[in-house]
Amino acid sequence: MSTSHPITVHWRQEGRVITHDVREGDTILRSFELQGDPLPFSCRNGCCTACAVRVLEGTIDQREALGLSKDLRAKGYGLLCVARATGPLVVETQDEDEVYELQFGRHFGRGRVRQGLPLDEE
Template identity: 60%
Template sequence: MTRVHTVEIHHRQTGKVYTVRVPEDRYILQSAENQGADLPFLCRNGACTACAVRVVSGELDQPEAMGLSPKLRDQGYALLCVSYPCSDLRVETQDEDEVYELQFGRYFGKGRVRFGLPLDDD
């Protein structure tokens, strides 16, 4: 029999808190939506950071989370669209731009670029 866990999701952008029950073999985002939660998402396949959360407590498994580096996963970030609960959880939504910057910021935003070449600031 599949175990079911309680997942508390704090949607920081709206201030709402959703408490849902999610089986270990179901994605958290889909289960939460089926229970009336209105949460951010885009791709639904773990390739973007729209549904990113930070785990406050508990454990989850996200084997298909291509949109998060191992470093961010180790820091407690997860993508709800491809996450399975392994215990009762408390998570909070993150700003997609902040997570994107944490993941890719070292590659982008290094000054103005024109046709692939940096511009002088003279």
């Protein structure tokens, strides 16, 4: 008999709070889909941040979250498309732009860039 963990998602865009049992080792996004709740996604490879969430309780499996910086992982953000159930977890969805902005915003929007460096870092 396989172990399952209760995973709760505060789906902010839909105004819903959903809990499903997810089998140990299964990806959370896929398991929710199979149980009738297709959460936001795009690439399914841990690269685009469309499925980004912030952890409210528990620990999220980050091994395959290539699209998130170490900094954002340390701040409790995770990617549900590649996060596998390892224990009880409560998360809330983020706006795709919110995580994108946190991760890349400081690199863009600082004016002109030459040879990959902002001008004020030359």
